[in-house]
Amino acid sequence: MADLVTVRLKVNGVEREGRCEPRKLLVDFLREDLGLTGTHVGCEHGICGACTILLDGQAARSCIMLAVQADGAELMTVEGLAQDGKLHPLQEAFREHHGLQCGFCTPGMLMTSLDLLRTNPTPTDEEIREGISAVLCRCTGYQGIVNAVRAAARTPGGSR
Ligand code: FES
Ligand code: FES
Known part of the structure; x- marks a missing residue:
């Protein structure tokens, strides 16, 4: 060793x-x-x-x-991501918009989405798709994830 x-x-x-x-x-x-x-x-x-x-x-x-x-x-x-027992707005949005199924990709998807929103706080759907293209999800078909990231971008603190 x-x-x-x-x-x-x-x-x-x-x-x-x-x-x-x-x-x-x-x-x-x-x-x-x-x-x-x-x-x-x-x-x-x-x-x-x-x-x-x-x-x-x-x-x-x-x-x-x-x-x-x-x-x-x-x-x-x-x-x-979560602070003081409260989910991060991205986590809330993934839950709300069915941005996950098995959850295996979710940690990477959340951190990638956070990086995207910190770089570009108001992304278009095309920019969201491009931003999350570095993470593979076998479950969701991605639409729920795109919806969740769009919703988080509109939520105060979505990129904190
Ligand atoms: S486990 Fe690191 S990119 Fe797949
Ligand atoms: S939620 Fe199952 S791999 Fe993405």
Whole structure:
């Protein structure tokens, strides 16, 4: 077994640290070492987007990064969306507009949508489709997701 390295980062506003092998993927570090299992693992090679998080404010696939590469970074995962027991407007909109079925893609879809709304707070439907095209959903047919992101964009705090 390789020597363990220390990884320190800020996740959802909290300083965290763990020790892992240098080859450990960031998504596995989040799930296994930090207990943040909201970020899902799908394809494990950068295609499906289920593992998407915000890394220093930008959407990134945590399955094609090593944990050591995120040392010193600021991350936001799906667990950081709800605050004070209240769902984030995007989460509310996904629930309201049937933006999920099995929920497997949902963490990545939510973080990708948040990145989109922070970059473009008033996207057209075409821009929403383009924005979420980096995440694959096998269930919804996408219309519910587009409806949800559009609704969140019109809600105060939708991109907080
Ligand atoms: S699990 Fe990372 S892109 Fe599919
Ligand atoms: S809700 Fe099932 S994969 Fe998207």
